Amino acid sequence: MEFGTIEREIHVDAAPEVVFDVVSSPEHLRGWWPDEADYPAVPGGAGRIGFGDCSRGGGTWEQFTVVDAVPPRHFSFRWTHEEGQVAAAGNSFLVVFTIEPAGSGTLLRMTESGFRERGWDEAKVAAEYAEHVSGWDFFLPRLPTYAAKIGSGAQA
Numbered sequence: 001m002e003f004g005t006i007e008r009e010i011h012v013d014a015a016p017e018v019v020f021d022v023v024s025s026p027e028h029l030r031g032w033w034p035d036e037a038d039y040p041a042v043p044g045g046a047g048r049i050g051f052g053d054c055s056r057g058g059g060t061w062e063q064f065t066v067v068d069a070v071p072p073r074h075f076s077f078r079w080t081h082e083e084g085q086v087a088a089a090g091n092s093f094l095v096v097f098t099i100e101p102a103g104s105g106t107l108l109r110m111t112e113s114g115f116r117e118r119g120w121d122e123a124k125v126a127a128e129y130a131e132h133v134s135g136w137d138f139f140l141p142r143l144p145t146y147a148a149k150i151g152s153g154a155q156a
Contacts, residue, residue: 014151
């Protein structure tokens with residue numbers, strides 16, 4: 001099996017502008033993916049996202065840096081680099097969201113890459129890849145429901 005890139009494609013019953021906000025805004029990201037998110041949603045914006053109860057020390061913080069933000073078509077970020085390091089190929093994963101109008105909704109494509117570039121041995125690459133596949137398979141299906149609520153004006 002090749003552990004180079006994770007690719008997912010989903011249809012969302014919301015306008016591209018809504019989907020862009022849902023994948024780029026820290027406030028909306030918390031609605032479907034991490035429990036905490038704190039970063040400026042502009043290219044070069046650095047911050048972190050948290051999983052679990054980070055306020056009480058029971059969670060995990062991950063570093064997060066916005067690479068590109070082109071509303072409403074494209075949002076990308078690097079994550080999981082060590083605190084204090086500048087996110088780059090070789091020390092982080094790159095996630096790219098491509099957003100396209102599709103009928104009355106939006107086609108969202110997500111790719112995550114950078115597994116082989118980390119310099120890990122084959123077992124570590126395979127384990128990280130499997131963990132991220134499992135994570136995206138759990139979290140991405142939550143996005144369309146959340147985006148539909150936001151698009152309808154309902155509180156998520």
